[in-house]
Amino acid sequence: MSDAALAIKGLSKSFGGVRAITDVSLAVPEGSLTAVIGPNGAGKTTLFNLVTNLYAADSGAIDFQGRSIRGLSPGAIARLGLIRTFQSARIFPGMTARENALAGAHMHLGVATWKHMLWLNSARREERSLAAKADRLLELVGLAVFRDVAATDLPMGAQKMLEVVRALMAEPRLLLLDEPAAGLNDAETAELAALLRAVRDSGITLIVVEHNMSLVMGVADQVVVLDAGSIVAAGTPRAIQQDKRVIAAYVGSEA
Amino acid sequence: MNLAIQIVIGGLLQGAVFAVIALGFSLVFRVTGVLNLSQGAFCVVGALVMYTIEVSWGWPTPVAAVAASLATAAFGLALGALCFVPAVPRLPTSSMLILTAGLLTLLQGVLLIGWSSQPYALPPFSGEAPVVLWGVRVPTQGFWIAGITVAVVVAMWFVVQRTTLGTALRACAENRVAARLMGIDVPRMTLLSFGMAVLIAAISGIAVAPITSLEFDTGGFFTNFGFIAVAIGGLGSFLGSVAGGLFLGVAEQLAAGYVSSLFANALALALLLMVLLWRPNGLFGGGAVRRTDVRDEQRIYHAIVRVQGRGGLVFAAAAVALVLVLPLLFPSAGILSSLVITGILYISVLGLDVLMGYAGQVSLGQAGFMAIGGYTASILAVTYGVSPLWGTVAGIVLSVAAAWVLSFVTLRLRGHYLALATLAFGLLIDSLTVGMVDTTGGPSGLAGIPAFSVGSIVFASPIAMYYLVVGIIIVLVLALYGAMRSGFGRALIAVRTDQTAAVALGVNVVRYKLAAFLISAALGSLSGSLYAFYFHFLAPEMVATPRSFEMIAMLVAGGEGTLVGSALGVALLTLLPTVFQPFALYKTLAEGLLLVLCFMWLPEGIFGFATVQLARWLRRGAPPATAAEKAMP
Numbered sequence: 040m041s042d043a044a045l046a047i048k049g050l051s052k053s054f055g056g057v058r059a060i061t062d063v064s065l066a067v068p069e070g071s072l073t074a075v076i077g078p079n080g081a082g083k084t085t086l087f088n089l090v091t092n093l094y095a096a097d098s099g100a101i102d103f104q105g106r107s108i109r110g111l112s113p114g115a116i117a118r119l120g121l122i123r124t125f126q127s128a129r130i131f132p133g134m135t136a137r138e139n140a141l142a143g144a145h146m147h148l149g150v151a152t153w154k155h156m157l158w159l160n161s162a163r164r165e166e167r168s169l170a171a172k173a174d175r176l177l178e179l180v181g182l183a184v185f186r187d188v189a190a191t192d193l194p195m196g197a198q199k200m201l202e203v204v205r206a207l208m209a210e211p212r213l214l215l216l217d218e219p220a221a222g223l224n225d226a227e228t229a230e231l232a233a234l235l236r237a238v239r240d241s242g243i244t245l246i247v248v249e250h251n252m253s254l255v256m257g258v259a260d261q262v263v264v265l266d267a268g269s270i271v272a273a274g275t276p277r278a279i280q281q282d283k284r285v286i287a288a289y290v291g292s293e294a
Numbered sequence: 295m296n297l298a299i300q301i302v303i304g305g306l307l308q309g310a311v312f313a314v315i316a317l318g319f320s321l322v323f324r325v326t327g328v329l330n331l332s333q334g335a336f337c338v339v340g341a342l343v344m345y346t347i348e349v350s351w352g353w354p355t356p357v358a359a360v361a362a363s364l365a366t367a368a369f370g371l372a373l374g375a376l377c378f379v380p381a382v383p384r385l386p387t388s389s390m391l392i393l394t395a396g397l398l399t400l401l402q403g404v405l406l407i408g409w410s411s412q413p414y415a416l417p418p419f420s421g422e423a424p425v426v427l428w429g430v431r432v433p434t435q436g437f438w439i440a441g442i443t444v445a446v447v448v449a450m451w452f453v454v455q456r457t458t459l460g461t462a463l464r465a466c467a468e469n470r471v472a473a474r475l476m477g478i479d480v481p482r483m484t485l486l487s488f489g490m491a492v493l494i495a496a497i498s499g500i501a502v503a504p505i506t507s508l509e510f511d512t513g514g515f516f517t518n519f520g521f522i523a524v525a526i527g528g529l530g531s532f533l534g535s536v537a538g539g540l541f542l543g544v545a546e547q548l549a550a551g552y553v554s555s556l557f558a559n560a561l562a563l564a565l566l567l568m569v570l571l572w573r574p575n576g577l578f579g580g581g582a583v584r585r586t587d588v589r590d591e592q593r594i595y596h597a598i599v600r601v602q603g604r605g606g607l608v609f610a611a612a613a614v615a616l617v618l619v620l621p622l623l624f625p626s627a628g629i630l631s632s633l634v635i636t637g638i639l640y641i642s643v644l645g646l647d648v649l650m651g652y653a654g655q656v657s658l659g660q661a662g663f664m665a666i667g668g669y670t671a672s673i674l675a676v677t678y679g680v681s682p683l684w685g686t687v688a689g690i691v692l693s694v695a696a697a698w699v700l701s702f703v704t705l706r707l708r709g710h711y712l713a714l715a716t717l718a719f720g721l722l723i724d725s726l727t728v729g730m731v732d733t734t735g736g737p738s739g740l741a742g743i744p745a746f747s748v749g750s751i752v753f754a755s756p757i758a759m760y761y762l763v764v765g766i767i768i769v770l771v772l773a774l775y776g777a778m779r780s781g782f783g784r785a786l787i788a789v790r791t792d793q794t795a796a797v798a799l800g801v802n803v804v805r806y807k808l809a810a811f812l813i814s815a816a817l818g819s820l821s822g823s824l825y826a827f828y829f830h831f832l833a834p835e836m837v838a839t840p841r842s843f844e845m846i847a848m849l850v851a852g853g854e855g856t857l858v859g860s861a862l863g864v865a866l867l868t869l870l871p872t873v874f875q876p877f878a879l880y881k882t883l884a885e886g887l888l889l890v891l892c893f894m895w896l897p898e899g900i901f902g903f904a905t906v907q908l909a910r911w912l913r914r915g916a917p918p919a920t921a922a923e924k925a926m927p
Contacts, residue, residue, distance in 0.1 A: 091798065117800035129795040131788050133855070140783070146800040148781040155780035156773035166780060170587050208798055 042071045043102075044213050044244040045090070045121075050099030052089055053261055059085045060156045060157030061268045063099070067213075067261075070204065072235060072245040074255040074276075077265035080287060083248040086265065087215050091116055091123050094248055120212035124205075126248075130197040137186045140173035169208075173193050176204045180234060195222040202230065203234070209210055213244045220251040256280065264288060299371040299430050301551040302544055307505065309543020310443040310554050311337065312765050314498035315452060315520025316527060317534035318491030324467040326382050328390040329710050332397035333495055334516030339401060340496025342510075345811040345874035355362055355419055361700075363496045370492025372486065373397065377487045377890050382472075384462030389893060394848060395658070396889025398517055403883025405510035406927045416503040428461035434529075435504045442501040446494050447536055453490070454532070460499040463487060467530075480762055510882075514840065518721060519546075522566045525714050527575025538576065563718045570715050571703050575891050605912070613858070614768065621760055630756050631682035632872040636865050638824045639762035643772060643845050643852075645817025650846070651854035652783060653810035654790025656713040661841035662819050665727050666693045667819030668837050669734055672743045675827075682746045685825040693819035694812050702806050720839045721780050739833030746827035759828055766824075771818070774857055786810055787855075788858045847889040853899025862900045863888075 045067040052060045060082045075083050086092045086119040090101055092113050098119045098253075101109045108116050132138050147169075154162040177183050180200045190201060198205055199222055204215055220228050228251060235258050239245055249255050255262060255276065262279040266288040272279055279285055315333050321329045324497035344362035347560050353361070381393055384400040424431040454460040465473040466483045474480050499508075499516075506512075519542060527538025527778050542562060550558035569577060639784050644659050670692050671685030680688070696719075704715045728733050734740060746762065754758045777783060785806045793803055826832040850865055853859025867885060871878045894902050 059655065093794065094715040113794075113797045114800055117798055121800055125798075129792050131791045131795065133787050133791050134784065138784055140692070142784045142796075143799055145781055145785060145788075150780075152777050152780060155776040155782065157774070158776050162776070164782065189731060235446075 313539025335513030337499030400886025859901025
């Protein structure tokens with residue numbers, strides 16, 4: 040499994056008596072885009088929360104690039120290059136859009152704070168190059184006009200895109216996106232699809248939780264279907280579209 | 295043996311007040327999730343109104359007691375309806391805590407104006423002669439206190455646990471939105487809980503007034519100990535509040551009786567810090583647990599205040615020029631002295647801004663670090679002949695060390711408990727500065743402190759001190775501005791607004807909280823040292839807990855999270871009493887009022903408001919992309 044960016048084996052989690060995730064095993068190849076789909080309450084976000092250890096898993100193994108990350112703190116997991124976004128865009132209030140993007144680069148700050156306190160040139164240079172990078176990304180997703188606007192004043196769709204930009208500023212090796220298309224209109228969704236492809240082609244492995252089927256089928260290399268906490272199907276988008284169990288999970292078992 | 299019993303009885307009576315205040319805390323906390331720090335002041339309001347009605351007007355005791363309780367409750371309801379209820383859904387709980395601290399200050403200001411600053415004691419309800427039981431003398435008022443406390447506790451328990459009204463109150467505690475959807479009038483319940491808490495505080499204040507001497511600012515003492523009692527017992531737990539209050543009262547009296555009254559507070563506070571460290575939910579469990587995982591801080595809604603690019607440079611140059619010529623414009627000695635004090639206090643508030651305005655950590659103990667810095671430098675200079683510069687450095691080292699030790703407690707805590715731990719720290723330092731008479735000079739203070747000097751340069755005159763302080767401030771502001779616009783500042787704001795998201799980006803939350811705390815401690819200490827060297831004298835009340843609250847008022851009024859904004863708040867509250875002498879009497883009231891008003895109508899502070907308005911005004915005349923918008927932040 041050395042070619043898997045993320046390998047999950049036998050992962051389970053229950054809240055009280057409710058089994059949220061049951062015996063989930065999943066391998067995400069390096070450089071691929073995996074979509075996780077499933078009805079509401081299937082456990083998609085819980086799966087992300089387990090991988091990033093916001094919730095502690097009851098049992099199972101989580102390996103990131105061949106190294107077990109189960110039990111590592113959320114911060115330590117992030118520092119390994121596993122970055123996530125949240126279902127409800129969790130951008131930072133009290134910062135502009137650009138500052139939010141810059142906050143994503145936190146792990147890649149090389150200049151010590153005391154050099155910033157002394158206004159040294161090296162510190163200013165780093166800020167300028169980070170700001171230029173943030174501006175390029177904001178430009179790419181069409182948020183350049185909002186650059187100096189308070190992030191919380193942005194429309195919901197823009198906030199979600201900003202969160203993706205912020206995550207990209209962290210230079211992730213594996214990026215977990217939780218419903219990035221929620222709140223986006225059709226044009227924005229098409230832009231998002233292009234962005235996701237570009238991100239994958241730049242070598243970043245992606246796992247995307249998504250409801251928007253056309254987006255998923257258009258960009259995913261692999262689709263994993265969760266229902267009631269278990270994987271009911273996994274395969275290429277084409278195979279999944281014809282899978283009876285998937286149709287049952289989505290439309291009901293009569294279909 | 296009799297002595298021990300005597301002490302325990304005294305402790306129980308003292309503890310009864312703490313218990314009722316703690317009960318009020320618990321009630322309001324359960325319904326709103328807010329710790330209402332104004333709670334203790336209503337005890338004093340009740341008692342002083344009672345004094346006026348009973349002693350000045352000569353009404354019979356029972357009538358006066360009922361009238362005073364109801365009048366206080368009515369006043370409390372009005373205040374709650376105006377200032378508390380509208381703020382609860384709008385402000386994050388940390389801001390609510392400070393808002394209620396403002397209410398506490400406001401009430402003390404009202405009492406100071408209405409009843410001046412002398413101590414009051416009510417006559418006992420049934421005569422002076424104590425009852426002797428098995429050789430133990432118990433004041434008759436003790437039976438009144440015990441009876442009234444039991445009645446209050448039972449009545450509260452009945453209302454909350456056994457009536458429909460109580461169910462509605464508890465529903466608000468559980469989930470405000472759901473409660474509203476179920477047709478419960480949440481604002482009314484909030485007001486009701488506030489009013490009930492005021493009523494019981496007034497009743498217990500009236501009951502205890504004959505055996506305690508009360509002044510306009512005793513409310514702060516009641517609040518502090520009620521707060522500590524509720525923390526020891528467990529926030530939101532009724533049983534815990536009562537037990538915590540009684541326990542605290544007894545522990546304090548025993549410490550006073552057997553060790554020293556001066557260290558009684560210190561022992562109580564050390565006890566609290568230990569409880570917070572090992573049982574953060576209190577000794578009696580949490581009681582009704584409130585959800586704290588909601589992203590409450592999203593309610594920080596103040597506008598983003600950024601002065602950028604060329605506009606910022608012009609503004610900064612103008613501000614520096616103004617500060618440099620200020621003493622020439624106002625040659626009066628009184629104003630110059632106030633300007634120096636403004637500068638010195640601003641250094642401390644600057645530290646508080648890093649901690650509260652950026653990292654969002656409420657600290658009610660900033661004056662404690664001023665005390666450490668002030669006393670360390672002064673004692674070293676007076677007793678050991680250490681030069682002021684090295685004394686100041688030693689103070690900073692000691693303050694940072696103290697903050698580091700305290701951080702073992704505070705870093706594990708959030709919100710109310712953090713505020714509580716810093717308050718306890720401040721009070722602990724207060725009692726040490728008063729108690730260690732041999733080293734600090736005790737209540738009468740430490741005199742003969744030399745002027746500040748560096749090598750052979752002595753800053754003896756106010757004007758020299760002024761320019762020294764201005765120089766220090768310019769260096770500090772430049773350094774902090776450099777840090778705050780870098781990843782350091784962004785990490786602090788991220789930690790403040792969304793810890794989970796910050797962690798998910800690899801931010802080491804603990805490290806940044808600690809850094810902010812150490813910076814604030816260092817600046818507080820520096821400010822305290824300069825303060826002592828400027829006055830050539832240092833007394834405990836100059837750097838005591840009310841000073842911490844005053845600095846918070848200055849910070850909020852000036853503008854949090856802007857570094858420079860708070861200077862306006864400091865100047866306002868320091869210069870006004872000098873310029874208008876009669877204002878001195880109204881200073882406490884003004885502080886409280888300013889805090890409350892700013893939180894309700896000017897959350898970004900004076901500076902923030904002015905900046906936002908100015909930016910809006912500039913944008914109106916300019917083309918879409920102005921120079922300021924293009925400039926790098």
